[in-house]
Amino acid sequence: MQIKLNHVTADYQLGSVRSPRVLQDVSLQIAPGTFTAVVGSTGAGKSSLLKVLNGLLLPKSGWAEIGDIKINSKTSRKSLKAVRKIVGMVFQFPESQLFAETVEQDISFGPLNFGASREAAHDLAIKMIRRVGLDESILQQSPFSLSGGQKRRVAIAGVLAQGPEVLALDEPTAGLDPSGKRELLSLLKQWNKSKRLTVILVTHDMETAARYADDAVVMDRGKVVYHGSVRSLFADSEKLNRWQLDVPEARRFQLKFEAVSGIRLPNVCLTEEELAAALIEVGRV
Amino acid sequence: MNKLILGRYFPGDSLIHQVDPRAKLIAGIAFIFISFMAKNGQGLILLWLFTFLVMSVTKIGFRAFFRGVRPLIWLILFTLFLQILFTAGGTIYFTWGPFKISEFGLINALFIFSRFVTIIFVTTAVTLTTKPMELTDGLNFLMRPLRFLHVPVDELSVMLSIALRFIPNLLDETQRIMDAQKARGAVFGEGSLFHQMKALVPIFLPLFSGSLNRGEELANVMDVRGYRSELPRSSFRQLNWGVKETICMLIMVLLIAAFAILDLVS
Amino acid sequence: MNEPMIQVENLTFKYNRLKESNTLSSVSFSVDKGEWLSVIGNNGAGKSTLAALLIGLLKPQSGSIFVCGIPLNEETKWVIRRRAGIVFQNPDNQFIGATVQDDVAFGMENLNMPVEEMRRRVIEALKLVDLLNVREADPSRLSGGQKQRVAIAGVLALHPDLLILDEAFVMLDPRSRCDLLQTLKRLKAEQELTILSITHDMNEAAASDRILVLKNGYVTRSGSPAEIFSAEMDVEAPFGERLRRLLLSKKRRVPESYLTESEWIQWLCK
Numbered sequence: 097m098q099i100k101l102n103h104v105t106a107d108y109q110l111g112s113v114r115s116p117r118v119l120q121d122v123s124l125q126i127a128p129g130t131f132t133a134v135v136g137s138t139g140a141g142k143s144s145l146l147k148v149l150n151g152l153l154l155p156k157s158g159w160a161e162i163g164d165i166k167i168n169s170k171t172s173r174k175s176l177k178a179v180r181k182i183v184g185m186v187f188q189f190p191e192s193q194l195f196a197e198t199v200e201q202d203i204s205f206g207p208l209n210f211g212a213s214r215e216a217a218h219d220l221a222i223k224m225i226r227r228v229g230l231d232e233s234i235l236q237q238s239p240f241s242l243s244g245g246q247k248r249r250v251a252i253a254g255v256l257a258q259g260p261e262v263l264a265l266d267e268p269t270a271g272l273d274p275s276g277k278r279e280l281l282s283l284l285k286q287w288n289k290s291k292r293l294t295v296i297l298v299t300h301d302m303e304t305a306a307r308y309a310d311d312a313v314v315m316d317r318g319k320v321v322y323h324g325s326v327r328s329l330f331a332d333s334e335k336l337n338r339w340q341l342d343v344p345e346a347r348r349f350q351l352k353f354e355a356v357s358g359i360r361l362p363n364v365c366l367t368e369e370e371l372a373a374a375l376i377e378v379g380r381v
Numbered sequence: 382m383n384k385l386i387l388g389r390y391f392p393g394d395s396l397i398h399q400v401d402p403r404a405k406l407i408a409g410i411a412f413i414f415i416s417f418m419a420k421n422g423q424g425l426i427l428l429w430l431f432t433f434l435v436m437s438v439t440k441i442g443f444r445a446f447f448r449g450v451r452p453l454i455w456l457i458l459f460t461l462f463l464q465i466l467f468t469a470g471g472t473i474y475f476t477w478g479p480f481k482i483s484e485f486g487l488i489n490a491l492f493i494f495s496r497f498v499t500i501i502f503v504t505t506a507v508t509l510t511t512k513p514m515e516l517t518d519g520l521n522f523l524m525r526p527l528r529f530l531h532v533p534v535d536e537l538s539v540m541l542s543i544a545l546r547f548i549p550n551l552l553d554e555t556q557r558i559m560d561a562q563k564a565r566g567a568v569f570g571e572g573s574l575f576h577q578m579k580a581l582v583p584i585f586l587p588l589f590s591g592s593l594n595r596g597e598e599l600a601n602v603m604d605v606r607g608y609r610s611e612l613p614r615s616s617f618r619q620l621n622w623g624v625k626e627t628i629c630m631l632i633m634v635l636l637i638a639a640f641a642i643l644d645l646v647s
Numbered sequence: 648m649n650e651p652m653i654q655v656e657n658l659t660f661k662y663n664r665l666k667e668s669n670t671l672s673s674v675s676f677s678v679d680k681g682e683w684l685s686v687i688g689n690n691g692a693g694k695s696t697l698a699a700l701l702i703g704l705l706k707p708q709s710g711s712i713f714v715c716g717i718p719l720n721e722e723t724k725w726v727i728r729r730r731a732g733i734v735f736q737n738p739d740n741q742f743i744g745a746t747v748q749d750d751v752a753f754g755m756e757n758l759n760m761p762v763e764e765m766r767r768r769v770i771e772a773l774k775l776v777d778l779l780n781v782r783e784a785d786p787s788r789l790s791g792g793q794k795q796r797v798a799i800a801g802v803l804a805l806h807p808d809l810l811i812l813d814e815a816f817v818m819l820d821p822r823s824r825c826d827l828l829q830t831l832k833r834l835k836a837e838q839e840l841t842i843l844s845i846t847h848d849m850n851e852a853a854a855s856d857r858i859l860v861l862k863n864g865y866v867t868r869s870g871s872p873a874e875i876f877s878a879e880m881d882v883e884a885p886f887g888e889r890l891r892r893l894l895l896s897k898k899r900r901v902p903e904s905y906l907t908e909s910e911w912i913q914w915l916c917k
Contacts (some may be wrong), residue, residue, distance in 0.1 A: 138790060147560070150564050152560050152563060152564060173568070177566060177568070180563070180564055180565075180566055181566065184564070185560075185561070185564035187557060187560065187561045187564075188557075190561065192554070192557070192558060192561075192587055192591055193558055193561040193562060193565075193583075193587055194587060195582065195583045195584075195586040195587045196583075205562075205565055205566075205567075205583065206565040206566055209565060209566030209567055209568075210566045240590060243690070243691075245690065254565065255564075255565065258565065258566065270818065270820075271736075271817055271818050273689075273690055273817070273847045274847060274849070274883045275689070275883070276690070300820035300821060300822065301820065301821050302821070303821075342821060342822060345886040346886070346890075349886060349887070349890070349908065349911075349912075352908070352912055353912050353915055353916075356912050356913075356916050357912075357915065357916040368886065368889050368890045368893050369893065371890060372890060372893050372894050372897065372899075375894075375915070376894075376897075376899065380915050381894050381899045381900055381901060381915070512745070513745070514745040514746075514749070542745065543743065545745070546742075546743070546744070546745055546786075549787050550739060595739075595740050598735065598737060598740040598741070599740055599741070599743070601699075601704055601735070602735065602740065602741040602743065603743065604704065605702050605703075605704065605728055605732070605733050606728075606732075606743075606753055606754040606757060606801065607725065607728050607729065607754055607757040607758060608753075608757050609725070609757065612757070612759065613759050614756045614757055614759055615755075615756050615758075615759045615760055615761065615762065615765070616756060616762075617748070617749055617752035617753075617755070617756055617762065617765050617766075617769070618749065619762055
């Protein structure tokens, strides 16, 4: 499913406060099956970008195209619903959206809204709870009785049950401990690889971007200032500085080592595995 | 959501912004009584003049004030309607069955309309220029005498100030949950009334459970930071009664005097 | 003579009396004055329960807690809370005041402190966490990390001996974590503050003096960061140590034990 944004400008209204121009003339094309990290400082427009993809925020000018559905300022409710089925959206702290009596009912909420039959929704619930790595027995429990990490997985299962082709996530690992975070991101990576699910992930964490994403979109004050491979982004320290982005730990270690030793490692290292390989190659360990 | 008036504050540095909330509250209450003292044409003009003076001193566009009237417009029109149609006396302009449009009816309606609208404008001027927290402090002070009747004034004002503090968070969260459910295909504001009510469950349940959690955490935080309702507390925010406040009170006294004189003269 | 700041003996706690397993099982440890102790452990190890017990929000089934030499109980908890403050994980739910300075003053208001003294201390505490310039801001204008620093200022204003952090880093983004960590390091150096931090941020743990490992309610080990990271191979570790473990598994020549990042780079350049 091709995603295309063409000169999208958007305002954002929350309460009586109107922030003008949260997105300014954004043009972007995301290929199907890719894993893209959206990074940038707070207030750069990352979350707004996700909302446009999902039709929760309509462009004031310009248009977005999800597959063959076009979204602009006049898009009808019906097409919006069609878009929302294709683009699954996981908000920050998605566990706060759980409401139903049982986990199964909660997971079925999306599919039933999008017109699935009760039986189909039931089957989907079973399939999805397994997919997020939880046991089937949890389906009959109340979502409020689960632990924080379990709740988050249930919420994600609910979004997956809609059968999206694109999964857009806003800081999905916020508040998780290191192992919970690793497990969730590995699941995403796995769905991306095996199911050809397009993943678009907003994050503040450069480790996440470096380790899991193929491409990066950098946003700065409402504009897309970079769209390209993660590796070439992190190779350019000067640009990272300008956009107030951190360097992944492996790369930082590499730069420090190169400065002290005067030895240049053969490639840009984004993870400890790559750094280890490079250090072995230059014969330091 | 964006029509919410409660706790809406327009930052600014006008004279009215600077006045102590207690003075503003007293003046606002005084004005409500004053508006009932206007009983003739001159009084009515004075009422409106004072109101517009207050409004322009706030340096806030008049549009914000009109927005304050809007939610009450039906109530006002309804009252006017009753007044016009059911008050008899003076010249009768129009009769239809039991309904009459009379001179007295129109005059009465004019007075009622003026009282209604000027009161709304002046009280809006108070709330628009006073931070919610200052308003709480002011109320706390004015309600102090109630302590002798064992009304827990201080607890109430702590409660009120915390509630005000969390309104923006609650709005944010409502928006977030609504967006999340919309993204899952939920549709709001469509179909039968029953359907619409049912569609709200996925918003209110999470909001409710989230607020309970928040409340519990907040209670813990207050506890470990030493909040004990049974002990006296000092207050970091201090209210200052100075020259401005005294002048403000003087103006209100003069206004009352003016109305009294107008009443006597006529 | 040199009394420990915290002394915990045989602390046992369970939420539900009917359940067999304890959340905490005869936990004993002590923290010296001026020490920075990190408590780490997997989810459900009882870390946050420990924090709630230390500040008197929960009552233990058995065992005792001494803070500043005072035994903690229903009567003494108010005295102890004047000398020990806690910062919780959710930055939003612990912001009580309408503005930064109102929030910092909350604890002092509760002690019925005179206004002049409060004003002085608010400014002093906000300087310590480097937030004096936003003292009139309301919470919606602050980042998560700034809110946590406000919470710390609220504790510091009471001139405490002990600061407890209950996963205060977990909701923050990496940059805010880094800022908060710098603030803690500075406070520790300047204020002779004792810090007990419950965390799963390994950079934070590595910066502390000593680490206590909790597993399923038991204390399994305590020692310096170097000792813990070298000995407990299944504990999450900072980047340098992850690299060391990785190379070790590839049977490469590596430093014998945990090194800080600068030490590592020195070692590599030899």
